[in-house]
Amino acid sequence: MELNGRTAIGFEEGRSSSAKWFDDLTRVRFAGPVSAHHRLLPRELSPETLAVHAGTYEDPVTGCVGTPVFQTSTFLLDDASYSAFADGAMRDVPIYTRYGNPSQWAVQEKLAALEGSRSAIVTSSGMSATASTIFALTNAGSHIISAYDVYGGTYNLLREDMPSTGREVSFVDPNDLAAVRAAVRPETQLLFFETLTNPLLKAPPIGALAEIAREANALLVVDNTFLTPVNMRPIAHGADIVVHSATKYLAGHSDLTAGAVVGRRKFLDRIWAQTLRFGGTLEPLSCFLLERGMKTLALRVERQNANATEIARFLATHDRVAAVHHPEVGGPHYADLARDDYRGFGGVVSFEVRGGDDAALAFMGRLKIPYVATSLGGVESLVSMPSNTSHSSLTSGQRASIGIRPGLVRFSVGIENVRDLIDDLNDALNGE
Structure with a gap:
């Protein structure tokens, strides 16, 4: 549908007058966010193809084959913008770059396609992605299980910051499934592990960890920085959320600091909102560099x-x-x-x-x-x-x-x- 000449994207059913918020919830979370001009490709294509083409913004004015840099902090307000505010869909309409920007959407769609999932967000660093995810998916009084040998920054976040915010953390050997299962408590909300640990390259069984998480009614978050979706797609093995330090392999040229989170839209909307509160948005030029780096x-x-x-x-x-x-x-x-x-x-x-x-x-x-x-x-x-x-x-x-x-x-x-x-x-x- 169009509003004032602009294509409304995402949450279309939520904008309809038929949505019944309390008796019959009909609002639908769409994948993305993307616009009508972002290239959508089947997730079943090879990573070689998705890395090059998925998410590219195909500019209707110039016909350029690469995503332009939308180097702006804000966008014109119109009926689509006001509807987005009214419906809680600010993530899906260009309003303010901290909320969303076509440059961000392009690289996010590429990431989601590569990981075989529905939605993604990019952040200002890998630690921003990790912190936003953990804070968004847990609350005071909850319990988190992770590994002794996760990345040092992640370990410090879990050890130093979680207790002060009312979250307890247990550290285990991720390859010792009995120890992981024994660490589960009734208040366990999150398991956080890596596809390969840093720096000893242990390879935890992601599928088995996902099963433990399901049994505990908890979420499994997997840091896939070391392997990338080219080598493994954790979501295909049962993980709920994947995080990356995009500074590393995704960008690939030691010239950019960025992070990423990938997963289902219902989780990503919460993490997106947490990222807004933390101020960890990735600016447009960095999005361009990340998308360009990911093509190879x-x-x-x-x-x-x-x-x-x-x-x-x-x-x-x-x-x-x-x-x-x-x-x-x-x-x-x-x-x-x-x-x-x-x-x-x-x-x-x-x-x-x-x-x-x-x-x-x-x-x-x-x-x-x-x-x-x-x-x-x-x-x-x-x-x-x-x-x-x-x-x-x-x-x-x-x-x-x-x-x-x-x-x-x-x-x-x-x-x-x-x-x-x-x-x-x-x-x-x-x-x-």
């Missing part, structure tokens, strides 16, 4: 999967390496791994250099190709030590309890030639 996501991840696998196998044979943490080289964490659930395991390899932290620091200083820097998922290789970066807020005892031992290095493998990377690693390990 499948190609980049395919190369990083292959590079990381070859590097992990090389490191597992080197006498200066005490241990390698990666699914492709096996180990106790992967004994029950259902490999059919994965297309690959991403570009991170964690390994322990013999001689402890001093030896690891010296090794990193001898590398010639990778940058010694925090973060991951970019086209360039990055190397860092969790003990003095992402997990530096943990005590040595806490790090030891989750398996972060002295000399642990996290290598985020880029898209460079893998033989060049292996030769560089070999020289640096040998002290050359």
